[in-house]
């Protein structure tokens with residue numbers, strides 16, 4: 001492949017791997033290898049390799065540590081019943097990585113390199129793709145400014161890595177409804193900001209509101225737009241969808257402040273093809289609360305690569321606390337999507353890519 005392999009000198013034994021794969025949660029276990037490539041302003045992308053997973057050596061002056069010039073992606077590899085391993089719409093993630101790179105003044109990675117890094121790493125570490133119910137190999141591509149320079153400008157030395165983490169459910173309770181704290185005090189993104197880019201800073205800024213949500217006893221925080229302070233945006237790591245009593249599904253339209261989820265986009269397509277009315281629109285918190293109270297809104301769910309599809313069971317914020325009972329369409333869409341991803345039903349879209 002494009003990423004020549006230098007094998008790990010001391011890979012995990014079969015027993016060690018079996019133990020690591022025995023009780024999977026999210027993002028704590030890593031496979032034996034990682035993919036890497038390096039970009040210099042003068043030479044472009046070079047030094048493609050697969051090597052042993054391990055700690056990085058980084059200058060303390062590396063720009064990423066100071067100014068946060070970084071982008072990342074999330075994508076999964078699924079083991080099908082016949083043992084073959086597949087990923088989901090890798091070119092979607094390749095293109096989105098490059099949108100993020102553009103916004104963060106990082107060099108774009110050729111799509112062929114992105115896809116080759118997935119193929120070459122997963123083939124090297126194929127034994128690390130778990131086969132339990134709801135399990136997958138979570139792939140985390142990322143690129144960052146490694147140039148040792150404290151001036152504020154786009155770095156001229158950049159590293160791309162891909163690491164792989166065998167994972168189970170993102171939420172410890174699986175498909176159990178999640179509770180949401182809607183923050184009025186913090187916004188995730190503003191007009192012209194970085195909200196549509198998958199960059200670490202967006203997630204860093206969500207941590208305090210997320211902690212405050214947890215202190216209120218909620219699982220996740222939900223952000224509203226910064227202009228009206230009333231329109232739903234996203235959870236910070238997942239997009240939102242609302243199911244009305246008439247079967248219509250609504251989701252916040254992309255305004256430049258929301259991350260365009262791969263799962264979001266796939267679900268919109270699946271719902272349309274199931275004959276539903278699907279609308280990308282402005283959804284106000286006020287309207288949503290009225291809809292829940294009147295019964296016009298039946299379900300609210302969150303979706304993302306890591307979390308897949310999860311029902312929201314409770315919405316709280318300053319002055320409101322409502323329960324949402326329904327999750328029928330949520331489960332339907334969860335099963336339809338994962339059916340395709342795990343190869344249990346045919347994939348009429350050509351979304352699955354054999355690794």
Ligand code: COI
Nearest residue numbers: 074075237304305306307
């Ligand atoms: C995803 O992979 O779904 C993400 O958005 C990253 C993070 C929230 C785990």
